[in-house]
Amino acid sequence: MKREEREGRLTRRIESFSDLVIGFSLALLALTLGIPPHIVDLLTNPWWLVAYFWTFFLIAGLWFNHQRLFTTYFWPEPVAVVLNFVLLSMTGLLVYFVQVFVHYHDSFDRAWAFLAYWAVLGVAFLILGALYAHGTRRRWEQLDSDERYVGVRQAARGLILGPCALLGVAACMLLRTRGLDDVWPTAVFVSVGVLASRLTAHLLKARVAGV
Numbered sequence: 001m002k003r004e005e006r007e008g009r010l011t012r013r014i015e016s017f018s019d020l021v022i023g024f025s026l027a028l029l030a031l032t033l034g035i036p037p038h039i040v041d042l043l044t045n046p047w048w049l050v051a052y053f054w055t056f057f058l059i060a061g062l063w064f065n066h067q068r069l070f071t072t073y074f075w076p077e078p079v080a081v082v083l084n085f086v087l088l089s090m091t092g093l094l095v096y097f098v099q100v101f102v103h104y105h106d107s108f109d110r111a112w113a114f115l116a117y118w119a120v121l122g123v124a125f126l127i128l129g130a131l132y133a134h135g136t137r138r139r140w141e142q143l144d145s146d147e148r149y150v151g152v153r154q155a156a157r158g159l160i161l162g163p164c165a166l167l168g169v170a171a172c173m174l175l176r177t178r179g180l181d182d183v184w185p186t187a188v189f190v191s192v193g194v195l196a197s198r199l200t201a202h203l204l205k206a207r208v209a210g211v
Helices: 003-031 047-073 078-103 107-138 145-174 184-209
Strands: none
Touching (some): 047 078, 047 145, 107 184, 145 184
16 A cells, blocks of 8 residues: 555544544533523523533534645644644543533632643644644645635644643633632633734735745
8 A cells, every 4th residue: 555545544534533532522512501490490590501602613624624735735744643632532521621610609619620721722723723734834835825824824723823822821820719709810811812823824824825
């Protein structure tokens, strides 16, 4: 079997396994929703619904970007394979920390579950950005200008947004968070990360398209 055939087969196998893990994580997400003692508790304590839909759309977004990665950019080297498995493990941890967040009612416990959730999400963003950067660099000559820009843009988003989320969590830890009112640094750092990643992608667009 030729090397290209082996790499193609490995990529398809990893993609199939990844789809299975992500799909299973979404299925488990629904199982994290416990049945309250009274139906009115669903309205008086709506955090479960917010956490569920937010995480569902996040994981769905991760899947979309993951399939785009494997369609065009993924390069099956050991470092990329390991990073992909770590990314999948972060997906499972997202579902776990949703369950932790919903389980606790004390503000202190919920705040730290919230920070753990965002720490995992920051690592996931960072790894996805690293995978895009690795694949785009390795496949640069095979990509057209639009594909190069998409790869660079996705890499910039992950490599900027991920560390910003982690810095926000670190800031909250240094401030000794006591409750959900104290997690605002995370929101600030994530907002800065979103703006910075968009600005970086905009500045790189003309340069990449002109290569």
